[in-house]
Amino acid sequence: MxxxxxxxxxxxxxxxxxxxxxxxxxxxxxxxxxxxxxxxxxxxxxxxxxxxxxxxxxxxxxxxxxxxxxxxxxxxxxxxxxxxxxxxxxxxxxxxxxxxxxxxxxxxxxxxxxxxxxxxxxxxxxxxxxxxxxxxxxxxxxxxxxxxxxxxxxxxxxxxxxxxxxxxxxxxxxxxxxxxxxxxxxxxxxxxxxxxxxxxxxxESPASSIIVLPGTHTKWVLLDEDEVLDFTTSMTGELYSLLIHHSILGRHSIPPRHPDEAAFLRGVDVGIGTESQEEGRPGLLTALFSARSLAMTNDLTADAVQDYVSGLLIGSEVAGFTRRWVGRTSTQEPPRPSITICANPSLASRYKRAFLRLGIRVNTAADDTTxxxxxxxxxxxxxxxxxxx
Amino acid sequence: MxxxxxxxxxxxxxxxxxxxxxxxxxxxxxxxxxxxxxxxxxxxxxxxxxxxxxxxxxxxxxxxxxxxxxxxxxxxxxxxxxxxxxxxxxxxxxxxxxxxxxxxxxxxxxxxxxxxxxxxxxxxxxxxxxxxxxxxxxxxxxxxxxxxxxxxxxxxxxxxxxxxxxxxxxxxxxxxxxxxxxxxxxxxxxxxxxxxxxxxxxxESPASSIIVLPGTHTKWVLLDEDEVLDFTTSMTGELYSLLIHHSILGRHSIPPRHPDEAAFLRGVDVGIGTESQEEGRPGLLTALFSARSLAMTNDLTADAVQDYVSGLLIGSEVAGFTRRWVGRTSTQEPPRPSITICANPSLASRYKRAFLRLGIRVNTAADDTTxxxxxxxxxxxxxxxxxxx
Structure with a gap:
């Protein structure tokens, strides 16, 4: 048996x-x-x-x-x-x-x-x-x-x-x-x-928590115990799919044999920069084109483009919500809400690494809870x- | 004859x-x-x-x-x-x-x-x-x-x-x-x-000018007389095309019989908000989904979606470059650079109206200068x- x-x-x-x-x-x-x-x-x-x-x-x-x-x-x-x-x-x-x-x-x-x-x-x-x-x-x-x-x-x-x-x-x-x-x-x-x-x-639900449900349309949910106070949708997943399957960025890319960690984190850093107020930082519409210009200047290989774009979009999304919902600095009061990512392990790991880049630790949970x-x-x-x- | x-x-x-x-x-x-x-x-x-x-x-x-x-x-x-x-x-x-x-x-x-x-x-x-x-x-x-x-x-x-x-x-x-x-x-x-x-x-080239060349990949060029100091690419046009032809936003839209001025300007205002630091303003990845949520709550008709998305993307682009290149306030010194939009009349007018929403007057020029x-x-x-x- x-x-x-x-x-x-x-x-x-x-x-x-x-x-x-x-x-x-x-x-x-x-x-x-x-x-x-x-x-x-x-x-x-x-x-x-x-x-x-x-x-x-x-x-x-x-x-x-x-x-x-x-x-x-x-x-x-x-x-x-x-x-x-x-x-x-x-x-x-x-x-x-x-x-x-x-x-x-x-x-x-x-x-x-x-x-x-x-x-x-x-x-x-x-x-x-x-x-x-x-x-x-x-x-x-x-x-x-x-x-x-x-x-x-x-x-x-x-x-x-x-x-x-x-x-x-x-x-x-x-x-x-x-x-x-x-x-x-x-x-x-x-x-x-x-x-x-x-x-x-x-x-036991914490007093203040954020639950992130990544997907085609990623949902960010702000809770006080079991009370949903706010939620917002981000088109991250659909935009990634559009860019890889239909845009000039995807046309000049090939799927990587293995996930390219360095390309992903490079994208995350550029994505985080799109939410920065620092002078010279490009916005998202501009930063995305760097997947093309880096390739044209031989600084990004064709099989690194997809992970770079993935990192760029997730980095921009995570930095934007962190600025709006979590607070700009780690010393801000009241204490930060706990953050939980509910997705398949591979996708959850991408969000987790993007948060880590901002110095924020998050929990992950399986997404098969329906x-x-x-x-x-x-x-x-x-x-x-x-x-x- | x-x-x-x-x-x-x-x-x-x-x-x-x-x-x-x-x-x-x-x-x-x-x-x-x-x-x-x-x-x-x-x-x-x-x-x-x-x-x-x-x-x-x-x-x-x-x-x-x-x-x-x-x-x-x-x-x-x-x-x-x-x-x-x-x-x-x-x-x-x-x-x-x-x-x-x-x-x-x-x-x-x-x-x-x-x-x-x-x-x-x-x-x-x-x-x-x-x-x-x-x-x-x-x-x-x-x-x-x-x-x-x-x-x-x-x-x-x-x-x-x-x-x-x-x-x-x-x-x-x-x-x-x-x-x-x-x-x-x-x-x-x-x-x-x-x-x-x-x-x-x-x-006669002005001492400081910005020339905007809208298109699939919009180019923003910063000049001192005829000297190109900086330029940047924004994927606005390609992203608009992707969203209208391949995304869930486009799937629930129909082309308008005539350009919908109100929907366009509503989108411009939301797009400008994505570059604001004001609390509660959504970023671009989130704001785009409003074309869907407004339609689902019967607040945006199917034939208004395309002009709304056009306004949202152009508003976000124009506000981002204005913040980065033109300065945040109208009283900032040195004097603002002159801004010229080079595009077909319809597209140039969209950029002109987005700038006007920020209180900035721009020139337009024909795009047939190649x-x-x-x-x-x-x-x-x-x-x-x-x-x-």
Whole structure:
């Protein structure tokens, strides 16, 4: 008998039974193991505990969906949020909702395709979703909770949607009102509020903390214990992708065989400089072109460009938020908030190194907290009345 | 007889004779005019003067090429730089030089295709080119002149290239050394130095001036009379194109029927704020996302997004350079440099309005000065020994 506790995040994983999706067994095939000899323990378990072949299957309690712009991941959750099964190959709202006349049918068909068997086997289970499925381009608008918002103290107001498969409850996002400051810029979060619940659950929250969720649109969240005071979105990830795939900087670059630490840190330093008030420091629009001019003057190799640009963008982002949210000097009072980066290890490490360049130590946390967050959202909102959050 | 003094910049234009290129006559066909009734007066004339059907054709003196990354424009120039004919449909170096083994033949073939008849008719004419044709991805590396560089006082050192059509002289660019400041960022110009010669020719240069050349990569040039002291590149134009064509901001936008002045100025104000030290002002990476969050909160219509993003980028760029090069307050001594924007009227107007938002008046100038600049480059470098610059 083999136990495979670690499987790729993007595959379909099961606890105690085989998945119907073929890609879940790639790792098994890769190692030449007979399927009948295997139990796979998912890495997403909210409550990991020793599992043996003789364990009975836990009874499912919740079908939970992280339904975003480009993908949908479905979780079958058991007692205490234990992940029984995960399916990661669902379509995002961009692939489904182009035509308003047919979008209801398209979303319903995708829900059936992804977890119709779960619903069929246990039709009494509540259905809960978070993410862009609740935006004005999703299945139904699920609203936003305004700031400040104490995200662990009371249940979010779920929006029920009648579907062929029963009622789908959609979690609200968070909105920062345009009037919150003098500059008239609102901001919105959808999905990350649920991820935050997963991060904060079962922990003592510090009085003041910043949680950074790097990604296509990186979210910076300022909290007082579990109360979200402010958040802001930075387009760092999308801009990096645009520059590498579509700009003149990317056209003259080649992917590095290994991450180029020196090029990354060189970029970080230039990026930090874009937020400096020192004379002669270029702004971001100008600093980015240095990836081209350094290459043209033979001072940056083609395989160093991507890490240099990555460092430049992250350095600029981290320095900007540090100046605005953390304070300029290490002696400033009151004490700095604790900072936690939630991302895959490689990306988290990039942010950690950029902060270190400013003399700031940060914590890192795994980014696979959405299943746990969906569970706590269901409990806090009364969808699972008998469970404890 | 008809005179057509204004034709589109991107068409092929002639003075006194018909072009062999069909697209030069689109405007004529559009108006239903018989070709035999036409003389077209180019708008690129370096020395515009009244032209009548009875004027004799001036003798050509120089074949000049503005050979850039994505296009090549050829000019047949007469006495005093008079533009006899312009051809705009040449291929840029990106379309020609992918394979080092064949690039010589490709560049030569393109030169023949574009102006082989000019060379055949007057083989004694000097050939001069500026732009990326002289970069390490062009036909031959033509070097860079270091800063400071007095661009009108002495002739630039041309690089001669032996070709099947005779010697092609390529003008050098300008380079800002990485060691010029403490921050180690070099910068390069290729082509704009020639455009600057066209702008400065025949004028009294002010003691201190800034010339802005907006485009894909906007160049900011700081001068003392005709001496280039500093220059910097801003990726504003390319970033705008990336965001509108490839990002989530563009995906949810539609082109406006008419430029949206209010959306543009709203963007300018947010962009200016990204360079502010005031608390609560978002940086550029964050401010850009407001084009999405304002749309999601129904505060920006889909057809206003593009002008908003345009304003945001230009506002950020203009405020950044104003802070760095012009001074923070209007009372600062010494007197502010004069500022001139050289761009097509629509783009120049955007920069002018962004500066006005900061209380700064600027001049605008046409951007079709490269033919004039090529002429002066030829005269200053001795390629046309008997002509006066």
């Amino acid at each position: 083999f136990f495979l506790p670690l499987v790729p995040i993007n595959s379909t994983t099961t606890l105690g039974r085989q998945s119907q999706y073929p890609n879940s067994w790639d790792v098994v095939r890769h190692f030449g193991i007979r399927l009948s000899d295997c139990f796979v323990v998912t890495q997403f378990s909210a409550d990991p505990r020793p599992t043996t072949a003789s364990d009975a299957l836990p009874a499912p309690r919740l079908i939970a969906l992280d339904w975003g712009t480009t993908s949908c991941r479905a979780y079958l959750l058991g007692p205490d949020g234990l992940v029984i099964e995960t399916r990661s190959n669902g379509k995002g709202i961009l692939q489904l909702s182009a035509d308003p006349a047919t979008k209801d049918a398209e979303f319903a068909a995708e829900l059936t395709r992804l977890c119709g068997d779960w619903i069929h086997e246990a039709p009494h289970l509540p259905l809960l979703a978070c993410g862009m499925i609740g935006s004005n381009q999703g299945w139904a608008e699920a609203g936003y909770a305004p700031l400040p918002s104490r995200i662990m103290a009371k249940g979010p107001a779920l929006t029920p949607v009648e579907t062929r498969q029963g009622i789908l409850h959609i979690a609200p996002g968070l909105v920062k009102d345009a009037g919150a400051d003098d500059h008239g810029l609102p901001d919105v979060i959808r999905g990350e509020e649920t991820q935050l619940r997963g991060i904060l659950s079962g922990k 299943a746990k967050g969906l569970w706590h959202t269901a409990v806090l909102s009364g969808l699972l009345a008998k469970e404890k959050a | 008809f005179f057509l003094p204004l034709v589109p910049i991107n068409s092929t234009t002639t003075l006194g004779r018909q072009s062999q290129y069909p697209n030069s006559w689109d405007v004529v066909r559009h108006f239903g005019i018989r070709l035999s009734d036409c003389f077209v007066v180019t708008q690129f004339s370096a020395d515009p003067r009244p032209t009548t059907a009875s004027d004799a054709l001036p003798a050509p003196r120089l074949i000049a090429l503005d050979w850039g990354t994505t296009s090549c424009r050829a000019y047949l120039l007469g006495p005093d730089g008079l533009v006899i004919e312009t051809r705009s449909n040449g291929k840029g170096i990106l379309q020609l030089s992918a394979d080092p083994a064949t690039k010589d033949a490709e560049f030569a073939a393109e030169l023949t295709r574009l102006c082989g008849d000019w060379i055949h008719e007057a083989p004694h004419l000097p050939l001069l080119a500026c732009g990326m044709i002289g970069s390490n991805q062009g036909w031959a590396e033509a070097g860079y002149a270091p800063l400071p560089s007095r661009i009108m006082a002495k002739g630039p050192a041309l690089t001669p290239v032996e070709t099947r059509q005779g010697i092609l002289h390529i003008a050098p660019g300008l380079v800002k050394d990485a060691g010029a400041d403490d921050h180690g960022l070099p910068d390069v110009i290729r082509g704009e130095e020639t455009q600057l010669r066209g702008i400065l020719s025949g004028k 033919a004039k600049g090529l002429w002066h480059t030829a005269v200053l470098s001795g390629l046309l020994a008997k002509e006066k610059a």
